[in-house]
Amino acid sequence: MKCADFLPYALSENGQNAAYDWASGFVSGFNLATAVDTGKIYDVSNFKPIGVVKAMVAYCRAHPDQPVIASVDRMLAGLPYVESQF
Numbered sequence: 001m002k003c004a005d006f007l008p009y010a011l012s013e014n015g016q017n018a019a020y021d022w023a024s025g026f027v028s029g030f031n032l033a034t035a036v037d038t039g040k041i042y043d044v045s046n047f048k049p050i051g052v053v054k055a056m057v058a059y060c061r062a063h064p065d066q067p068v069i070a071s072v073d074r075m076l077a078g079l080p081y082v083e084s085q086f
Contacts (some may be wrong), residue, residue, distance in 0.1 A: 003060030005066045010057050019056055020049040024071050030076070035084035042079040 009015040024047065031041040052075065059071035 001068050003066050003068055003071065004063065004064035007057065007064070008061050010053060010060070016049075016053045019053050023052050023056065023075075026069070026072055027076065031084075039084050040081050041084045042076050043082045044079065 006019075010019045024044075027042065027044055027047070031044070035041050055075050056068065057069040059074050060066070060068065063070065
């Protein structure tokens with residue numbers, strides 16, 4: 001899904017909840033795969049629903065032709081990469 005298509009949905013109350021749920025599920029799966037491969041994960045301990053959705057919306061407003069997943073990739077790139085507890 002492109003960011004332009006995501007924005008109207010993400011700005012609704014139900015959309016915000018779903019956007020956070022999707023992003024946190026994606027990151028959890030990504031971290032599990034990364035932990036298996038490298039023994040490290042992205043530290044998402046400070047992930048807060050409103051902050052995640054605001055970051056996704058800000059990215060998508062600035063990059064409407066990009067896929068929504070790019071907004072989550074951008075967030076991950078700014079997080080610390082730490083040793084996994086697995």
